[in-house]
Amino acid sequence: MTFQAFSWSRWVGIMSKEFIQLKRDRLTFGMIIGIPVLQLILFGYAINADPKRLPTAVLAADSSQYSRTLLAAMQNSGYWRITQRVSSEAEAEELLAHGEAQFVVSIPENFGRKLVRGEKPVLLIEADASDPSATGNAIAALAQIASGALARELKGSLGDLAGAEPPFELRVHRRYNPEGVTAYNIVPGLLGTILTMTMILMTGLxxxxxxxxxxxxxxxxxxxxxxxVMTGKIVPYILIGLIQVTLIFGFALTLFEVPMRGNAPLLYAVVLLFIAANLTLGITFSSIARNQLQAMQMTFFFFLPSILLSGFMFPFRGMPEWAQWLGSLLPLTHFLVLVRGIMLKGNGLDELWPQIWPIAVFMLVVISIGLGFYKRTLD
Amino acid sequence: MTDLAIDVHGLNKSFGDKHVVKDFALQVRRGEIYGFLGPNGSGKTTSIRMLCGLLRPDSGSGTCLGHDVIRQTGAIKREVGYMTQRFSLWEDLTIRENLEFVARMYGMKDRRAAVGHALAELGLAERRDQLAGTLSGGWKQRLALAACMLHRPRLLLLDEPTAGVDPQARRDFWEEIHALAATGISVLVATHYMDEAERCHRLAYIADGRLLAKGTPDEVLHLFHLSTWAVSGTPAQLSALAAKLKHVPEICHVTAFGNTLHVMGEEDAALERAIAPFRDEPGIDWRRADPTLEDVFLHLMQGAPDNLQ
Incomplete structure (x- = not known):
């Protein structure tokens, strides 16, 4: 056996060849710069684990100074943004189901009078807890904010009401997910991210x-x-997607005991739309990319914002407006609302429509871009 | 319909600032085997791709099987069989799956029969479930030819179909091409082999994107009044002689063919005078010879600039 010494000049040769090839691959080079810079700036500013300004509807049957003070204090805390005043329980219910309001604050009749009399009136907060992390901090802060605000009002002869215990009873209903189980939110979210990842990657290649x-x-x-060619290539992957979905649903229902309150065929229809949207994106990536590596990089470039801006990892409502706007372009954002809506809230087509059409539009735009890039010739 | 399977004029194609094909004009008659020769990078593949609608010419016009080469590429694709230079069937499909896929792409109604027939003809009926990627080079070429013949095209465009194929397989291949031409199919075949060029009805020679010569093999042979001498001797003598002859201005080419040298010049008398001082060397035998196609092409190439850059 002959011993061959490590050759520095060979080593340098290999290294410089690698540099040259890297330099020639413009897209890879762009990604190397683009991924850290763009995504760091994007997500650094967008992600917020302590969501504020959550849309809140108020059902107030009392207009005393105490209820006004209470609402003002909630608003001032930054957690709640009172967007609507409703006049009936049914109206409030609808806003929660549609996801237009994260909270409904109900102030009962004669709240002020009962408060003064020391009768401890009930302050009811209903929260859409399908994503527990979105509501957790706001609810935790509520008792303190409310009693602090009222304490300033209760002076003089009413001073003894502003004691250690709040002068009202705070009742919180965590709707759709009363125990605040994170799995209820994570499992549908994982379904979406797994589909995004596999569907785009497979067709991308x-x-x-x-x-x-x-x-x-x-x-x-x-x-x-x-x-x-484009649509024909998609079909097998739709089947793969459906198998994945069925597997995940099976585990979600059995292992994680995620409730299924809605209609299963409707859920599958929504899943199918989502799969199709991701596949068209994949096939479009693959007609733009020159090789498999580039297609893979494009997939990751899209995948990261899908995870971070869609409301899967961090509460959607916690992001600044521009980031929410960006996030609402992504199919996953709408898909998460759809799946949670069907599984946890039992939503029907009426409530879901506002989330369905954006996915359909996304798909149409993407496929027309893809067809534009598909080359009929080798030019 | 005209008698011409291919009739194009003034085709040009550039990639970036590289002008790859210049004023390409070609007429191929029906049932004709047309050889397409030229060094690597001379524009053969680009020209063929323009003929079958895979590349869009920058300028020029013409027809392929009566269809416009620029506007009717769909119609051309349906009637042309194109065999790529590199094996481009699906290596992870079996032989039969490849043929069936191609048959479907051309919307053939009698798919099963056509595939069965092609398999039998190829002699691959027993190996039909073998993956195409596991075939040897020669068999891959035969499979590729069968695939591009499947939809019964009226014109075959073959881009170096026999590159890397053994002599026996090449011979079989050409037998088949001639049989096809006899049935009225036209064939344009790019090749580097001179023996294959001789088997064509007509030839075109392209260098640096420009067609330099066209005609029957006989016409091409007599394109120049080349006179050739064959020199034989020992290898050592011949290599010493070749080195000396290369500097003689009257001699265009000195080419080594095994144990002989071909010495070529444009003017017979001048050549004879130029070689006179070397003819008396002992052990060396000078004889007049007929120029070969290769001699002619080498001569043509000398006029064209190098294409390698």
């Missing part, structure tokens, strides 16, 4: 693989139309 192996030239030489 579908076209670039043909190009890398040279088989694309053969395909192009046949009379096959771009729309035939």
């Amino acid at each position: 579908a076209m670039t693989r043909e190009r890398e192996r040279g088989t694309f030239e053969n395909l192009l030489a046949t009379p096959a139309l771009p729309i035939e």
Whole structure:
């Protein structure tokens, strides 16, 4: 056996070849710079684990100074943003189901009078707890904020009411997820992220693989139309997606005991739409990318914001407005609301429609971009 | 319909600032085997791709099987069989799956029969469930030819179909091409092999994107009044002689063919005078020879700039 010494010049040769190849691959180079800079800035400012300004509806049957003080204090704390005043229980219910309000604050009749009399009136807070992390901090802070505010009002002869115990009874209803089980939120969220990841990646490689192996030239030489190739390539992955979904649902219902309050066929229909949207994105990536590596990088570039800005990892309402706007472009954002809506709230098509059309629009836009990039020739 | 399977004029194609094909004009008759020659990077593949709608010419016009090469690429694709230079069928599909896929792409109604027939003809009926990627080079070429023949095209565009194939397989391949041409199918075949060029009805020679010569093999042979001498001797003598002859201005080429040297010049009398001082060396035998196609092409190439950059 001959001993071969480590050669520095060989080593330098290999290293410089790698640098040259890296430099030539513009997209990879862009990603190396782009991913950290763009995403750090984006997520650094967007992510907030302590959501504030949560939309709140008020059902006030009392207009005493005490209820006004209470609402003002809640508003001033930053956690609640009173967006609507409703006049009936049913109206409040609808706002919660649609996800338009995160909280409904109900102030009963004669709240002020009972308070003064020391009868401890009930202050009812209903929260949409399908994502427990979105409401947790606000609820935790509520008792303190409310009694602090009222203490300033209760002076003189009423001073003894402003004691250690709050002068009212705070009742919190965590709707849809009374125990605040995080799994109820995480499991539907994982369903969405797993689908996003696998669907985009698998189809992303579908076209670039043909190009890398040279088989694309053969395909192009046949009379096959771009729309035939693109949609034909998607179908097998739809099936794979449905298998994944069924597996995840199975585990969600059995192992994690996530409740299923809505309609199963409706859930599958929504899932199908979501799968289709992700697949069109994947196939579009793959007609833009020149090789499999680039398609993979594009997938990750899209995947990160999908996880971070969609409301999966961090409460959607905790993000600044611009980030919410950005997040609402992503299919996953809407999908999370849809799945939670169906499984936890038992929503029907009426309530879901506002989240369905954005996914459909996303899909149409993406597929037309993809068809634009699909090359009918080798130019 | 005209008698011409391919009739194009003034086709140009650039990639970036590189002008790859310049004023390409070609007429291929029906049932004709047309050889397409030229060094690597001379624009053969680009020209073929323009003919079958895989590349869009920057300028120029013409027809392929009567269809416009710019506007009717869909119709051309349906009637042309294109065999790529590199094996481009699906290596992870079996032989039969590849053929069936291709048949479906062309919307063939009698798919099963056509695939069965092609398998039998190929002699691959027993190996039909073997993955295409596991075939040897020669078999891959035959499979590729069968695949591009499957939809019964009227024109075959073959891009170096026999590169890397053994002589026996090449011979079989050409037998098949001639049989096809006899049925009225036109064939444009790019090749580097001179023996294959000789088997074509007509030839075109392209260098640096420009067609330099066209005609029957015989016409091409006599394109120049080349006179050739064959020199034989021992290898050592010949290599010493070749080194000396290369500096003689009247000699265009000195080419080594095993144990002989081909010495070529444009003017017979001048050549004879130029070689006179070397003819008396002992052990060396000078004889007049006929120029070969290779001699002609080497001569043509000398006029064209190098294409490698």
